[in-house]
Amino acid sequence: MTPGHVNSGTGGAAEKPRLLVRRLSKRYGNVQALAEVDFELRPGEVMALLGENGAGKSTLVKVLSGLVQPDTGTIEIDGAAVTLYPSARSQTAGVAVVHQEYSSVPTLSVAENLVLGQAGVPSLWLPGRLRARARDLLSAVGLDHIDPGTLVERLSVAEMQLLEIARLLVRDARILIFDEPTAALADREIERVLAVIKRLAAEGRSVIYVTHRLPEVFRIADRVTVFRNGRSLPARPTSELNVDAVITMMLGRELQTMFPKRGTLGAQALLQVEALKAPGLVEPVSFVIRPGEIVGLTGQLGSGASAVVEALAGMVSPVSGRVLLDDKELSLRSRAATLKRGIAYCSADRKRDGTFAVRSIRENLSSPWVRSVARRGWISARGERERSGDIASRFAIDVKRLATAVGALSGGNQQKVAVGKWLGAEPRVMLLEEPTRGVDVGARAEIYQHLRDLCAAGLGIVVASSDTAEVLGLSDTIATFYRGRLTAIRPHAEWTVDALVREVMHQEAA
Amino acid sequence: MIKAFLSWSRPYALPLAALVVTWIVISILTPTFRGEASVYSVLEGFSLVGLVALGLAVTLIAGEFDLSVGSMAALAAVITVLTSSTGLIGCIAIATACGVVFGALQGIVIGRLGISSLVFTIGTLIMLRGLTYIFSGHEPIIIENFEITDPLLERYAIFSVSSIIALFVFITGWLFLTYTRWGREIYAIGGARNEAIAAGVPRVRTLTISFAMSSGCASLAGALAATRGGSAAPQNYDDLLLTGAAACLLGGISLYGGRGTVLNVAFGVAILSVVVAGLAARGTSASLVQLVTGALLLTVIGIEFLAGRLAPRKAGGRAQRGRSRRMAGAGG
């Protein structure tokens, strides 16, 4: 299938590492994404790279693939010190990556994506020739049914992901990196992916495998490296570990102090979701939120948890069902309609639709409610200053620097702005997706505290998060989702970490 | 097979329909605009507006927008006349080469600095026009030994030499954009810039090629027009940019990058040629031609837009929702 084989033994050569990373650091503004990380990879080995959201996994991947220049640290491949930036160098050094964020080019064909950016491909891209090249690769990842001439934008999400892996195969690389390749895949497809990866390792290539799905780790990985908060823990063989041990390694820290105390819940229902069906959901969903309650929705990517939140926010029109707010029907037809009834919404991607990066903190904070401090269309500068100052001080944002552009802030502070801005609009219900994705530990605890403070004021909050620890620590009630269905909903006291992880993975973990 | 053909031909359905409809309407309105003569006239359109539109389309496909093409054509025309002592082929080659070099430099600057081409080329649009006046001495200049242009005045059935050259460039451009690595990289950079860079596509090289092509095509267009007319005037071609852009858009080249082929450009140019040549042959005023062009543009783009809206949304609509409005050339 792949052209050429890497001549390297699998067993005996274990002493000499294929890749050696030492004291590697990378800082983004105020976020230390990687702090003196050490990492080792042997020939023919599959190394699982694990860690919470924002632990720095993707950053290491970006450094290795030459997309990002590290601040300090050394990298050796097969004993020779190398520079991997920019990406062309990384490719020459034999590194190939399936990125978490960047995928194929949608406007090119499948076959073209398979040769894009590669050295050693003849410059004449004749369809017949590309087709022939593509066919083997596609069947290697089980995409035989796809015509290589199809435009990538016509593929399904799963097909795109498999194509990503096929693109990786085509590079005759020594080090293969997969950043959450199975996140969007169904079981059958996952099997195929894992089989391919095993075969590649057997050929002598080294694999770094980043994932949040622990069962897979035990299926294919030889060793495990855990990142926690930008730092690396020493690698350990999978044979010495089990799921619980890995979870402890990943979360092993002050869970108790991280999450604020829960408050008392109101008696009546604030928001009643009745048999709601929306795009992304297979079965109707029903649940209730009381004043002061935080409802956590969790599941894997594409499970339907955020589909519920998006429907409630008015971002996508529901297919059927109804929602009552204060016993009055809430129209989900448009964002404006839900906003008028006091539904605040923070999406998972704050850069895309949570903040105005080029505008000041004050303007960001006042964006949902500026109309309410205006008289006859003129903004009262005093009103805006006072209310945004109030929010800023409650969210520990420096009041003196409200004129700074939000884009210049750290991720955590950006998230505080994205959440805090809703306070001024006096919402009844707050919907959040992945509220602490990419937020450092300190800011994370602060955000949790703020959410609790809001509950104390009688708000209802819905949090959709793929971070099970977060859902468990923060929520009063937890609902799990799997493939478009709500699979379980129980008060927090009836959940344990294990139970939650198992429920989220559903039968996979069995 | 049929399915593949249908899916391949879908992007051409609307421009093709527009072409057929306008051609029929115009040939009813203008009795002299029929048969071989009309085909000849339409093909003639390829040598000026067509070449400019082709170059412009390359930058649009790359997710950029080269506003300087009209001024470039004017400058190239002047250079052609000034160097006409080198012979017909010589002067056209020199002018085109000047355009390619300028375009490449412009592409390097835009690629290196990562600035918006829409913004940058408005400066070069003004600057090149100034240079055109300076080089021509502020007045029309003529080719003294105008006999050298004779080969361009011949007609071969539906072709002239310049339309043959233009069609040759169209075919070469199509082959380049469709079947070579560099051509496909232009699509990649325009269709999904970050993804393409992550895959190892060099941004600067790709933009350099794109802008070299747009300036080169515009220069060739100017040089051909200058040699055929035997002259150049510094004030020429100030509306060529908008005409070229209209041709691209009529044909279905996207302003958002990565979409559209040389065939789309050809359709757009043909539609515009039919309107312009057909109505001019009727003695219709130039302003009415503009009116018709504007209305046609709005209609075609409107239909395309509505069709896109009404079409059932496939999965992945979610990614579309938050899509920013980053238009060709406007981003950094």
Next chain:
Amino acid sequence: AEGTGKVEGDGKDLVMFTITASNVYGANQIKGAEAEAKKLGYKLTVYQNNFSQPEQDQQVQQLIASGIKPAAIIFWPWVADAAINDARLLAKLAPVIQLTQEPNEKSWPFVQAYSGANQILIGETLGRTMLKAREAAKAAGMKFKSDNGKLLVFQHPAGEKTGTERMKGFMAVTKDAPFDIIHTEFGANSPESGYEIGSQVIPKFKGQFDFLFVSNQQAANGIIRALKDNGIAPGKDVYIVSGDCSGSLEAVKNGETFGTGIQPAAVEGALAVRTAAKFIANGKIEGDVIQMEVEAGAPAITNAPPAKLNYMPHAPAIGADGVAATKIWGYNADEICAS
């Protein structure tokens, strides 16, 4: 070639190449030509270019491709010096009557006759008008900045031949007592461009000039505004003569412009059709120059062959009375200049 013996067209094709009807001069010219063609029984097709030689080049190609065999072609090359190839191609198709821009020695072999304005003559009339302006200024007690008065010239955009030809005529008739030309600025052909340039050049030369010679009345209207901005009263502090009258004539009527040249585009169009018809009738030219005189009504067309150069009538208009008295081939000044 053999002539048909009669000027009537009996439905024969005539083709005319000219500028766009979005321009007042083009519009009037086309109107005049169409009316005359209708009268004589020709079917006239007009190709209009948007002030673009390349566009005209393409239109010439189109005409040839269309297979039409017109009886004659009336051709205004937008850039006279730059349209030789067009003339060559058209000459193969039918007799070419060149319009508005006189042929040069390279294009004459392909052109049968010229019909239209006589720019040198216009320049001469304008020179004479300017001399009258000097007399009027002296009589009004104006003190000149030099003996013969200092002159500021605003020309057409650089490279337009009309301006340079007129200047030749102008210099010829004023050579006995020439004006001191202190500066020539190019680019004025509309009120906006006249104002834009005038408003910058006039402060620079304020107090240093007595007379202005401006390309046309439209541009003069812009320059008058710039003069007033700078506290200079046209018609009192300085005297203006404009090259032709396209534009609103208010400023001529109220004396802010001393005088202007009347260049009747409609008459030019009509004359061109007549010249073509006469050539078709006779198949030849006779003599070098026919200069039409100013007549209030259109003279009857004769069967005589045209000359090599057929000049349309041209007259200056000075002051409100001059404007009111103007009548050429049935058109009054406002019809000729503005509508």
Next chain:
Amino acid sequence: MSAELSVAPARHRPDWLLPALTLGPAVAGIIIAAIITPTFLNPDNILSILRNASLIGIVAVAMTPLTLSGNFVSLGISQSAMAAMVAFVALLGEGWNQLATILVVLFGLVAIGMLQGVVVAAGMNPVITTLAAGAIIFGVVSEATEGRIVSVRDYPATWGGGDVIGIPIVILVFVVFTALLTLMMSRTVTGRETILVGANRATAEISGISLARVTIVAFAIFSIGLAIAGILEGAAFGEATAKSFPNLTINAIAALLVGGTAIGGGQGSPLRSAAGALLISVISNMMVLNDFSPGGRLAIQGAVVAAAVVLLDLFRRRGVRR
């Protein structure tokens, strides 16, 4: 932990820097011009610079909200301004009352602009829409006027070139219009929403801001500026043709960009566009006074525009991490 706001220190740039970058070259340009050109600083010349900046300035200022809202620029500027001028002059020539004429032109242009706004708000690309609308407007006006010069005839409308207490009316209008729009963009809800939509459409939508309203209002404001430009010119010249305002589109866009308003929206202000128009006017005046050829003037003006936008773009991007 991060009780204090964390700001990337090296990357943060103070707010005054960008204005300084625009005004800096302008000031330097004025100084150089004053030194090498003796007549430059005389009051008549200064007024002439301001007057020449005014018209382009009014249009660039009026277009700023459109650009700020993320709708790029209009490619049909000349044609709309021309339509306003022709309509104004023609109606006065028909004997209409001046006030009524002004109102009709204003409302007419706003209606045309809002129509384009509606089309753009529905999702059509603004550049294509304005390009096509411009071609249609030009065609219609040309056909309607048949190429004639329309004029006010006997109507004494020359106030457009007049003064109020010694200050030319165009300059006054320019200053007042700039001040009003600058205030509007910085102090009103509509202005704020316009900027936010340009800064990030998706966030604006989630925040409940109506993209359609913002777009339509921006087009309406733009049209008011075009109407003012047309009326002022009409009232100054008393005549108009379909060929009026030939270079307005490019000049207004250049002024806006040289002022430093971001082409993609979200950053900039009407005041900056006014400064951009002034800078271009200063440079072009300096070159006229020093007898640069028209070609030389264009070449240098183009180079200045290119250099200015490159500098502004680079500094703007360095200011904010993306």
